[in-house]
Amino acid sequence: MADIYLYNSLSRQKELFAPLKAPDVGMYACGPTVYDYQHIGNMRRYVGDDTLKRVLALNGFKVKHVMNVTDVGHLTSDADTGEDKLEKSAAEKGKSAAEIARFFEEQFFSSTDALNVIRPDILCRATEHVSEQIELIKKIEENGFTYLTDDGVYFDTTKLKDYGRLAGGKEGIKPGVRVDIAGKKNPTDFALWKFSPKDSKRQMEWDSPWGTGFPGWHIECSAMSMKYLGETFDIHTGGVDHVAVHHTNEIAQSEAATGKAPVKYWVHYEFLQVDGAKMAKSLGNTYTVTDVEKKGFDPLALRYLFLSAHYRDSLNFTWESLQAAQNALEKLRSAVAALKDEKTRTALSSEKDAKTQTFREEFVKSVNDDINTASALAVVWQMLKSNxxxxxxxxxxxxFDEVLGLGLAKATVGKVEIPGKVQELLDKRNQLREQGKFEEADGVRKEIEEAGFVLEDSSQGTKIKPR
Ligand SMILES: [Zn+2]
Known part of the structure; x- marks a missing residue:
C-alpha cells in the first residue's frame, strides 16, 4: 500500500494518512441543506468527497462514507435575518416542510449522479435522528457545558479549554449567528436546542426534556457521525466555510460529550468562484448542474474542470473555462475510444513495460499527494502521448478513471462529436476523392485539420478524431 498524504486543517499541514483501523476508513461528509437547489459551488465539494473516496479505494482502503441531509429548517439558516428558509419556502409553496426537503434532496442527488459521484454508504437525515441529538445534548448538559435561555439550550464555549483550535484559535473564530439572542453569554456560544417561537406555525418541532422545539444545526453532525462512525473516526470533510463555525462547534460538542477528539483528519474544500466573484443569489451567478446541461454541456465537463485544480485552491468558473474542459474531455474520450479499437500490443519490449509501470506509479503518486488531481490529469495526457x-x-x-470518474470506459469512437462545419468538409472531401480529385481533397483535409480534427484513411474507410 502506497503512502497517502492528506492536508489536515487541524494541524495545518500535510500528514501521512493512517486510519484508526486499516483498511477500514470512516468518513463523514457534511451534506446539503435541502430548502433550495444546490449550485455548482456546492458540487465542487461533493466531487471532492467522491475523488477522495476513490483515491482511498484505489489504495485498498474500505471506506464507509456517511453523509447527512439537513432537512430541519433552522431559524438561523439565514444569518442576517434569522429566517427559517425551509419553513418559509414550505409556507410560500403551500407544501409541507418535509415535501420541500424531499424534493430538494432528490434534486441534489440527480445533480451528483450526473457528476458520477458515488452515493454515500449511509445517508442520514437530521429529522430521522432527533432522539440521538437529544441524547447527545443531555450528555453535554450532564458534563456541565450548557445553560438555558428563553430561546433554548446553549453551549457555553468558555467551558472548553481550547475552543476554536480548528479555526486557528480565538482570532479565527466567528460568532455563528449575527442575530442577537437574549441571554446568550458569549458571542461564540451556540444553540444545541431551540424552542419553537410562541404562536409559531412551525411544522418541524419535537418534544424534548427542555421544551418543544428543534435541534440546532451543528448537533446533527456530531450525533449522526458518532452513531455511524463512533466517538472518534478518521476523516471529516466540508467546505472552507464550515471551519470557523460549524466544524468548530462540532468538535466542541463531541469533546464536551465524550472527552475525546472526534476526528483525526479534517479535509476542507476551497470555494468555486464564478467570473472572478463569489457566488451569490443577488449576482445571478448561482448556476446549477441543470443550467450547465441546458447550455449544452456534459455535466462531466464540470467534473473535469474541478479535477483540473487542486481542491485547496480557489477555482474560477467561467463558461469559457467549462468549454475548455469539455473540449479536453471529448479529446480524452475519443483518444480512449480509439485505443479500444486498436489491438496493437505486438512484440513486448521490456523498456515499454517499464514505462507503463512508471505512468501507473506517477498517477498514484499524484493522487496520493493530497489528492493532486491536476497533476494526475497531466500524467494521463503524457501517458496517452507516449509510445x-x-x-x-x-x-x-x-x-485511472476509477479515480477520475469521467466515464472513459463508456467512451466510443462514434461518440466523437463532429461540428456541422467539419462534417460538411468531410462530405465534400469524400465526394472529391470519389471523383478522383485528390489534390482538391487534400486542400479540404487541411481545412479539417485547421478546425482541430485529424483524418486517418485506411482500407476500412476514413476515421476522424480530434487533434
Ligand atoms: Zn455538518
Whole structure:
C-alpha cells in the first residue's frame, strides 16, 4: 500500500494518512441543506468527497462514507435575518416542510449522479435522528457545558479549554449567528436546542426534556457521525466555510460529550468562484448542474474542470473555462475510444513495460499527494502521448478513471462529436476523392485539420478524431 498524504486543517499541514483501523476508513461528509437547489459551488465539494473516496479505494482502503441531509429548517439558516428558509419556502409553496426537503434532496442527488459521484454508504437525515441529538445534548448538559435561555439550550464555549483550535484559535473564530439572542453569554456560544417561537406555525418541532422545539444545526453532525462512525473516526470533510463555525462547534460538542477528539483528519474544500466573484443569489451567478446541461454541456465537463485544480485552491468558473474542459474531455474520450479499437500490443519490449509501470506509479503518486488531481490529469495526457503499447494505454486510462470518474470506459469512437462545419468538409472531401480529385481533397483535409480534427484513411474507410 502506497503512502497517502492528506492536508489536515487541524494541524495545518500535510500528514501521512493512517486510519484508526486499516483498511477500514470512516468518513463523514457534511451534506446539503435541502430548502433550495444546490449550485455548482456546492458540487465542487461533493466531487471532492467522491475523488477522495476513490483515491482511498484505489489504495485498498474500505471506506464507509456517511453523509447527512439537513432537512430541519433552522431559524438561523439565514444569518442576517434569522429566517427559517425551509419553513418559509414550505409556507410560500403551500407544501409541507418535509415535501420541500424531499424534493430538494432528490434534486441534489440527480445533480451528483450526473457528476458520477458515488452515493454515500449511509445517508442520514437530521429529522430521522432527533432522539440521538437529544441524547447527545443531555450528555453535554450532564458534563456541565450548557445553560438555558428563553430561546433554548446553549453551549457555553468558555467551558472548553481550547475552543476554536480548528479555526486557528480565538482570532479565527466567528460568532455563528449575527442575530442577537437574549441571554446568550458569549458571542461564540451556540444553540444545541431551540424552542419553537410562541404562536409559531412551525411544522418541524419535537418534544424534548427542555421544551418543544428543534435541534440546532451543528448537533446533527456530531450525533449522526458518532452513531455511524463512533466517538472518534478518521476523516471529516466540508467546505472552507464550515471551519470557523460549524466544524468548530462540532468538535466542541463531541469533546464536551465524550472527552475525546472526534476526528483525526479534517479535509476542507476551497470555494468555486464564478467570473472572478463569489457566488451569490443577488449576482445571478448561482448556476446549477441543470443550467450547465441546458447550455449544452456534459455535466462531466464540470467534473473535469474541478479535477483540473487542486481542491485547496480557489477555482474560477467561467463558461469559457467549462468549454475548455469539455473540449479536453471529448479529446480524452475519443483518444480512449480509439485505443479500444486498436489491438496493437505486438512484440513486448521490456523498456515499454517499464514505462507503463512508471505512468501507473506517477498517477498514484499524484493522487496520493493530497489528492493532486491536476497533476494526475497531466500524467494521463503524457501517458496517452507516449509510445507505450495501445493496449497498455487503454488499460491505464480505464484504471485511472476509477479515480477520475469521467466515464472513459463508456467512451466510443462514434461518440466523437463532429461540428456541422467539419462534417460538411468531410462530405465534400469524400465526394472529391470519389471523383478522383485528390489534390482538391487534400486542400479540404487541411481545412479539417485547421478546425482541430485529424483524418486517418485506411482500407476500412476514413476515421476522424480530434487533434
Ligand atoms: Zn455538518
Amino acid at each position: 507505450i503499447p495501445s493496449e497498455d494505454k487503454y488499460d491505464l486510462a480505464i484504471a
